[in-house]
Amino acid sequence: MVEFVFPEGTKIDETVPEKARRMYQRFYIGPLERGFGYTLGNSLRRVLLSSMEGSAIVGVKIDDVPHEFSSIEGVRDDVAMIILYLKRVRLKIIGDKDFVRAEIKVDNTKGDAPKVVRAGDIQGSVEVENKDQYITEVMPKYKFRCELFIAKGRGYVPAERVQFMFDLPAGTIPIDAIFNPIVKVNYEVRTTMYQERADYDELVLDIWSDGTITPQEAYEKSIDLLIEHFEALKNYVERGKYERERKDIKVSTIEELLKRDIEDLNLPRKAYEVLKSHNINTVYDLVKKTEKDLLALPNLGRRSLKEIRETLLRANLDLGMTDEQIQQKIMEEKKEK
Known part of the structure; x- marks a missing residue:
């Protein structure tokens, strides 16, 4: 050999x-x-x-600014330029959280010269690498405050998807996120x-x-x-055999199915492991989650979401169900029997 x-x-x-x-x-x-x-x-x-995996600013909320095409009185740059500079800030979240808030607060009301705002002025549970990165300039007699939303992720996520993935409050402007360090x-x-x-x-x-x-x-x-x-x-072959053997499992009622482990749904391996890693253990835990909740989980994309929904629909269940809706399904099933 x-x-x-x-x-x-x-x-x-x-x-x-x-x-x-x-x-x-x-x-x-x-x-x-x-x-x-x-x-x-x-x-x-x-x-x-x-x-x-890296961290990036995914949203910004600036006081008295309704949208990204606004200008700010007493601030040199308009919102679009400020967002452009925020994209260049390289930072990382301190601790185990996947999503944190931070803020920039600069008061130049008593100053007699413009005051430069830099990435080092960011306050919160983050560590900024390029602290000298320019963000904007505040004129004398004015102040500037904004709230930043920072998340962990991978690759590049456009602003329109950021809005869907993260629970950003009203008035927040989503930002294209470049997570890769x-x-x-x-x-x-x-x-x-x-x-x-x-x-x-x-x-x-x-x-x-x-x-x-x-x-x-x-x-x-x-x-x-x-x-x-x-x-x-x-390990794929062993797992595949195991899944095929489990497809014959039958649950007599929805009420019984809701108590079962999500493993009994025979979900794709990747989706199953992501759900388990976020303490979604039973079918009941899963149906209580919305599409937005699941898409916010790292490594779970639209394809996995589609497979999860299709599996639940075959069992006459769905995502985002309330306790009232679940009880209604159980009652309807009992009436049919």
Whole structure:
């Protein structure tokens, strides 16, 4: 049997200055069988640029401003420009919460010169990386206040979807959210010597981040994410057999079904795991949730939502049901019997 050569590990470029490693790092991975440099390099690059979790401002509520095309008295920039500058703010939420509020409050009523508002003026449970980022300028005798809504997520989410995903209060202007903390990824495959052979690959990976996560943290998370996906593929056959066996489960009444675990609905694996991770354990827990509630859950998209609704509808149930509606369904079923 011809054995594969596996990488001995990852080497970090020690020539990169310690201060610079917060935002840039180079990694050497090898030795690798021929072709595996490109296989791993492309996979890691795609995951790093699309699947890293980050934080972003998803909405802003400015005092006495009805919409994004307004101008603000005593403030140099109009709302559209302020939003543009807010998109450039790189920050992260402190703690385990997925959604927090913060604010900017600048009082220049006693000043005699314009006062610059920067990202460092943001107050709340967040850590701002680029504190010098310009946001606007407040003229003398005026003050400026806005409330910011910050969320965790992945990739890019346009403003119209942000409005639907997050519970933003009335008067809030949704903002296109760029969650990904990785700015750029390059890779190069070189030839390296190993065990007296010079035809092995060495992968050289360069990662740039925005500073809210270090390149090394992102590199390790991308590897973990790929491993989880491959583990899921390896277990797919067993899971598929298990699901087919469970499809014969029959529940005599809606009342009984509502008490059952969501596992009995035979939902797709991804949807099932997302629901479980957010303490949606029984069918009753699920029907009490609205479409908006489910779409706000990380990693649960419209396709999974459609499959969940179709499954519930086949059982004569739906999302967003009140206790009164549930009782009505139970009573109707009893009358039919």
